[in-house]
Amino acid sequence: MTAARGTIADQAVDVKLHIRRLVKNFGDTEVLKALDLDVSDGEFLTLLGPSGSGKTTLLRIIAGFENVTSGEMRIGDTDLRSLTPSERQLGMVFQNYALFPHMTVADNVAYGLNVRKVRGPKRDRRVAEMLEIVGLEHLRDRKPAQLSGGQQQRVALARALAYEPEILLMDEPLGALDRSLRLQMETEIKRVHRQIGTTVIYVTHDQEEALVLSDRVAIMSQGNFAGLDTPMQLFRNPPNSFVAKFFSDSNIFEGELSGGVLRAFSQAAQVESALSGEVKLAARPALTRIGELPKGTPGFQLQGTVEEVNLLGENEQLELAIPGTGGVVVRRALGSGSSVSLGETVPVHLAVADITVMAD
Numbered sequence: 001m002t003a004a005r006g007t008i009a010d011q012a013v014d015v016k017l018h019i020r021r022l023v024k025n026f027g028d029t030e031v032l033k034a035l036d037l038d039v040s041d042g043e044f045l046t047l048l049g050p051s052g053s054g055k056t057t058l059l060r061i062i063a064g065f066e067n068v069t070s071g072e073m074r075i076g077d078t079d080l081r082s083l084t085p086s087e088r089q090l091g092m093v094f095q096n097y098a099l100f101p102h103m104t105v106a107d108n109v110a111y112g113l114n115v116r117k118v119r120g121p122k123r124d125r126r127v128a129e130m131l132e133i134v135g136l137e138h139l140r141d142r143k144p145a146q147l148s149g150g151q152q153q154r155v156a157l158a159r160a161l162a163y164e165p166e167i168l169l170m171d172e173p174l175g176a177l178d179r180s181l182r183l184q185m186e187t188e189i190k191r192v193h194r195q196i197g198t199t200v201i202y203v204t205h206d207q208e209e210a211l212v213l214s215d216r217v218a219i220m221s222q223g224n225f226a227g228l229d230t231p232m233q234l235f236r237n238p239p240n241s242f243v244a245k246f247f248s249d250s251n252i253f254e255g256e257l258s259g260g261v262l263r264a265f266s267q268a269a270q271v272e273s274a275l276s277g278e279v280k281l282a283a284r285p286a287l288t289r290i291g292e293l294p295k296g297t298p299g300f301q302l303q304g305t306v307e308e309v310n311l312l313g314e315n316e317q318l319e320l321a322i323p324g325t326g327g328v329v330v331r332r333a334l335g336s337g338s339s340v341s342l343g344e345t346v347p348v349h350l351a352v353a354d355i356t357v358m359a360d
């Protein structure tokens with residue numbers, strides 16, 4: 001490529017990543033489909049989606065490991081497409097840590113600074129500062145093999161942040177850790193982000209991780225953004241049935257508004273004038289309730305047969321078969337409501353206020 005090259009080290013603080021109509025093809029397959037995305041300075045944005053939806057490809061394109069097929073990608077006024085990966089000044093943390101095994105913890109953290117010719121006391125201060133932020137000063141002289149998985153991931157985080165990257169890219173960084181360590185590292189990452197304020201783009205397929213960490217979540221489906229909003233907004237008011245199912249595990253009721261379940265809803269909500277034909281409604285499992293619909297509450301009631309009861313820590317999750325629907329899931333606090341047994345047929349109700357009408 002002959003385009004002029006520049007670096008972005010001295011960019012003004014108000015850095016934003018702009019992506020417009022970004023397309024990526026592998027052979028004949030379009031894996032990213034005209035994506036538009038603006039990431040604000042200091043924002044924690046999560047790319048969430050099922051396997052194969054294009055999360056890693058988008059991250060690798062931002063990092064410079066893959067070429068763009070078409071579209072724009074800028075940090076401030078700088079066209080990222082004309083920069084090599086190292087010129088982009090981005091930090092990276094991946095699932096497999098990729099620490100240098102022969103170097104100590106401190107040398108690993110210093111690596112990016114050495115490459116950028118930051119030397120002497122300035123470098124040493126920065127390394128000490130980063131090790132303090134991730135709580136590893138006492139292990140500074142160890143080699144990676146002498147650390148636990150969580151500790152290695154902290155070193156990777158400190159190394160990526162040490163040279164103050166424009167954006168920190170993280171691809172399933174907690175994927176290799178067990179659940180309790182993952183929860184601990186989520187808290188850690190959140191604290192470090194609050195403390196340092198770096199812009200973060202984080203890839204995961206774990207919806208809980210996205211809820212805990214993110215300022216905004218981009219939900220990917222087949223190379224598109226199915227939803228792009230704050231986690232709470234996507235969770236409470238999913239725009240379409242993909243987001244409702246994938247992000248909030250919602251029950252989906254679909255069909256002709258005039259038929260069965262949906263007629264009960266349309267009567268209760270008096271929505272006939274606003275909607276017609278095929279519709280989809282979503283209701284979260286925690287808002288789908290066992291028992292009679294309370295008198296005076298607009299909503300509808302169905303009969304469901306209990307097919308499965310699963311314990312989820314503080315909650316229990318019931319799966320019920322309801323004729324004319326694909327079945328529903330109810331989640332409730334353990335010990336709340338009347339107990340039910342497998343095979344029993346019980347009333348299930350939904351308040352209109354707890355139902356979201358899907359755009360698709």
Ligand SMILES: Nc1ncnc2c1ncn2[C@@H]1O[C@H](COP(=O)(O)OP(=O)(O)OP(=O)(O)O)[C@@H](O)[C@H]1O
Pocket residue numbers: 026031049050051052053054055056057058205
């Ligand atoms: N180098 C490549 N050549 C051809 N196809 C590719 C290549 N890399 C990725 N793909 C395809 O592009 C699509 C998106 O893949 P990508 O790895 O971005 O998905 P992902 O959402 O990150 O999935 P996962 O959660 O499994 O990592 C997939 O269909 C994948 O098979």
